Amino acid sequence: MKTEMCLNGENYVVMSNDLIKGKSNLSLNELKLLRLTIMQVLKEDTDLRTYQINISELAELLDITSPSIYRDVDDMTTHLLQEIVYVGDGNPKHKYKKFQWCSDCEYDNGVVTIRLHDNLKPYLLELKEHYTQYVLQDILILKTVYAVRMYELIVEELRTKVYADKVATVDLSLEEIRKATNTETKYEQTAMLKVRVIDSAISEINEKLGYRITYEPIKRSRKIVGYRFTVESKNNIKGF
The missing domain is CATH 1.10.10.10 (Winged helix-like DNA-binding domain superfamily/Winged helix DNA-binding domain)
Incomplete structure (x- = not known):
């Protein structure tokens, strides 16, 4: 089942402190798309979902004006499938854990489909402590x-x-x-x-x-x- 993304930038992005301090090689728009996806995770969720967003809505939200937007978004989804995040646990003596950001990320027929990797569940679901939250709009306006x-x-x-x-x-x-x-x-x-x-x-x-x-x-x-x-x-x- 695929869920349409909520695009309200006043909603909160919430993730564990360890994940927010993680290391990854992302472009600005890749980073914002991931934060938009993380924003979809609700406090009461017990599992991650697969989300969809129309490319025109994504372009408006991220202020993408490139004439090659379709190719750019296709390249972006490919890279997000490949990119790894290195996550520590606060102890510099411990080795970083390595996770893929996404288990599904593709662009087809004007629609972007994305699902965060299940390995990220402990860093996104049912967080009671040691987490960070901020309004998505705060980072959307950063360049x-x-x-x-x-x-x-x-x-x-x-x-x-x-x-x-x-x-x-x-x-x-x-x-x-x-x-x-x-x-x-x-x-x-x-x-x-x-x-x-x-x-x-x-x-x-x-x-x-x-x-x-x-x-x-x-x-x-x-x-x-x-x-x-x-x-x-x-x-x-x-x-x-």
Whole structure:
């Protein structure tokens, strides 16, 4: 049985913290399509479903204007079938688990059909704790993978924080940032990682989502090992 996708961007994307910190090599639209699919999973669901969406609706939702959209979507579904997500359990000494994102993902006759892999059930179904949620629309308006992934990392950490005077701090290690943004073998110099990934991502999040996020390096023996992000609540910023 196939279910038509709900396209309400105000609904929540909910997944386990381990999955949100996972590593995968996805394009921006592939990432957004997966998050759209994850948004379909309901709190009361006990199994994953197969979903369908019309390509014109998908193009509008993801703001795809390419004249080669049919070929692009076909290529995207092929890659999503092949792509693997590496998921840890919070212990750096443990080996990552490897899962396919999808067990079914195809484009045919104007319709995209997608089903998340059953191996992802523990990370998506009946979550009681250690999970992250955010409104899908928040990432739909972001234009880079780095911005989406940095936003997800920060939101994941914010769920465990209590705002003091509507301000919270989030510490992210370089390892966490590199894994989530798939830059473990890119921008080897931390200064370059900051410019190409962190600076651009946080600037976009602040501009598009109305946060006021600043950050400073965390050092150990003069070596930068991570960054501390100070996040001001959107409710405390004039105009939001």
